[in-house]
Amino acid sequence: MRARNVAEEAHSEGGLVFHPMDQFIVKPLFGDGPVEWYTPTNVTLWLGLAVLCTVALFVLGTRGRAIIPTRVQSIAELAYGFIYKMVEDIAGPEGARYFPKIFTLFVFIIMTNYLALIPMSFSPTSHIAATAVLGFGVFIAVTALGFIKNGTHFLGLFWMSEAPLVLRPIIAIIEVISYFVRPVSHSIRLAGNIMAGHTVIKVFAAFAGIAALSPVSVLAIVAIYGLEVLVAFIQAYVFTILTCVYLRDALHPGH
Amino acid sequence: MEGELASMGQFIGAGFAAIGSGLAAIGVGNVAGNFLAGALRNPSAAGGQTATLFIGLAFAEALGIFAFLVALLLMFAV
Amino acid sequence: MATEPTAAAAGACVNDAGGAIGMPQLCVEWMPNQIFWLVVALAVIYFVLSRIALPRIGSVLAERKGTITNDLTAAEELKAKAVEAEKAYQDALARARAEAARIVAEARADIQKDLAVATAKADAEIAAKAAESEGRIAEIRAGALEAVTEVAKDTAKELVAALGGKADARSVTAAVTARLKG
Numbered sequence: 383m384r385a386r387n388v389a390e391e392a393h394s395e396g397g398l399v400f401h402p403m404d405q406f407i408v409k410p411l412f413g414d415g416p417v418e419w420y421t422p423t424n425v426t427l428w429l430g431l432a433v434l435c436t437v438a439l440f441v442l443g444t445r446g447r448a449i450i451p452t453r454v455q456s457i458a459e460l461a462y463g464f465i466y467k468m469v470e471d472i473a474g475p476e477g478a479r480y481f482p483k484i485f486t487l488f489v490f491i492i493m494t495n496y497l498a499l500i501p502m503s504f505s506p507t508s509h510i511a512a513t514a515v516l517g518f519g520v521f522i523a524v525t526a527l528g529f530i531k532n533g534t535h536f537l538g539l540f541w542m543s544e545a546p547l548v549l550r551p552i553i554a555i556i557e558v559i560s561y562f563v564r565p566v567s568h569s570i571r572l573a574g575n576i577m578a579g580h581t582v583i584k585v586f587a588a589f590a591g592i593a594a595l596s597p598v599s600v601l602a603i604v605a606i607y608g609l610e611v612l613v614a615f616i617q618a619y620v621f622t623i624l625t626c627v628y629l630r631d632a633l634h635p636g637h
Numbered sequence: 638m639e640g641e642l643a644s645m646g647q648f649i650g651a652g653f654a655a656i657g658s659g660l661a662a663i664g665v666g667n668v669a670g671n672f673l674a675g676a677l678r679n680p681s682a683a684g685g686q687t688a689t690l691f692i693g694l695a696f697a698e699a700l701g702i703f704a705f706l707v708a709l710l711l712m713f714a715v
Numbered sequence: 716m717a718t719e720p721t722a723a724a725a726g727a728c729v730n731d732a733g734g735a736i737g738m739p740q741l742c743v744e745w746m747p748n749q750i751f752w753l754v755v756a757l758a759v760i761y762f763v764l765s766r767i768a769l770p771r772i773g774s775v776l777a778e779r780k781g782t783i784t785n786d787l788t789a790a791e792e793l794k795a796k797a798v799e800a801e802k803a804y805q806d807a808l809a810r811a812r813a814e815a816a817r818i819v820a821e822a823r824a825d826i827q828k829d830l831a832v833a834t835a836k837a838d839a840e841i842a843a844k845a846a847e848s849e850g851r852i853a854e855i856r857a858g859a860l861e862a863v864t865e866v867a868k869d870t871a872k873e874l875v876a877a878l879g880g881k882a883d884a885r886s887v888t889a890a891v892t893a894r895l896k897g
């Protein structure tokens with residue numbers, strides 16, 4: 383209730399107004415009815431655009447199947463080679479079976495991240511709900527895979543046979559905790575980074591309302607925007623690489 | 638009056654939580670700086686370790702993001 | 716952004732002005748919608764990538780690798796051929812050089828022979844000429860000696876006659892001969 387008061391006060395004041403969180407509001411595309419689970423919303427719109435961009439880059443761009451690639455085709459090939467090498471290097475040759483799934487994650491995150499950098503856009507990956515589905519999906523899939531591939535031997539991941547016997551139970555407890563924190567940090571890292579960047583841009587944009595500060599504000603927005611272009615890629619990369627690391631742990635828990 | 642006092646507490650708490658983001662920045666700088674120092678000593682080994690670098694950066698940064706999240710929660714959600 | 720009041724969805728997460736109440740990320744009533752559309756989008760992307768795009772890119776990359784390997788093999792073959800051709804050329808060059816040397820030597824020998832013959836002939840001619848000349852010189856010298864004796868006898872006779880003596884031919888001749896010899 384107190385927060386409601388604070389937020390409403392902020393809206394009612396003139397001049398310097400901060401609405402850094404308004405960009406994350408989910409609203410229906412048609413009319414203003416309630417947001418049911420099937421309602422087409424701005425989430426739908428921007429996810430749909432991400433799908434369209436994916437199709438344009440990876441299907442239309444490679445249509446020619448050229449031996450000497452066009453520019454778009456070489457971007458698609460570069461992404462393919464980059465992620466394939468990452469999966470193979472980290473998860474090993476057996477991990478290459480899961481390459482399409484990991485590549486889907488990477489492409490989805492990088493497309494939504496970059497589309498979210500368009501002004502007035504909506505960023506689906508800034509929402510905990512979306513990234514938690516990704517993070518917990520990876521967590522559940524990888525844990526299930528570990529048990530299917532290795533059976534109870536998978537629990538050896540928590541039992542450090544190199545450590546002194548006295549310390550092993552303590553280490554096991556720490557390992558179990560850190561294992562269950564993985565999906566939380568995995569999803570919050572992505573959502574938090576994207577949300578933080580967009581919020582900071584909005585806060586600086588609010589300062590542009592004061593004439594004396596507006597040049598500084600514009601410069602700051604440009605600088606943060608540049609950083610965000612970098613972060614959009616790095617977060618997609620980090621999410622993918624951590625997925626590969628978790629996959630490796632599931633495939634080879636012993637080492 | 639009571640509500641205002643609570644808001645003040647919220648904002649002060651958010652400010653303290655934001656310090657955590659700055660501390661995470663120190664951690665991230667540490668990781669990157671040590672990587673660079675190692676890479677300059679042995680440039681041939683640096684290429685294979687960029688993945689490890691990014692994993693380390695991600696772990697260091699995640700905790701900063703947690704602090705930032707606490708700040709945001711105090712500001713907007715409590 | 717979404718500050719126009721009419722566009723806002725009615726609910727617990729948005730106030731009358733269309734602004735967010737608290738963090739939109741924590742609004743529970745929007746989550747089913749987001750999760751549903753996220754799963755749909757992921758499924759579509761996965762389907763498109765795994766069915767169409769990834770096999771295609773993989774085949775293109777494999778094909779390119781094959782083409783490059785083939786081209787490298789072809790280049791290797793061409794290089795071997797070039798090396799062979801160079802060797803053949805070098806052989807031909809060496810052979811031609813040997814031939815030329817042989818011809819030069821032959822020609823030199825021929826010329827040497829001709830030269831020797833010509834030299835010998837010339838030498839013989841020169842020797843003949845020299846002998847003839849020597850003979851003539853000897854003849855002339857002999858002629859000259861005779862003439863000198865004659866002149867000396869005559870002169871001696873005349874001198875004796877002029878001095879009023881009567882010149883005995885034999886004694887004059889003997890005297891002259893003795894004088895010439897001395």
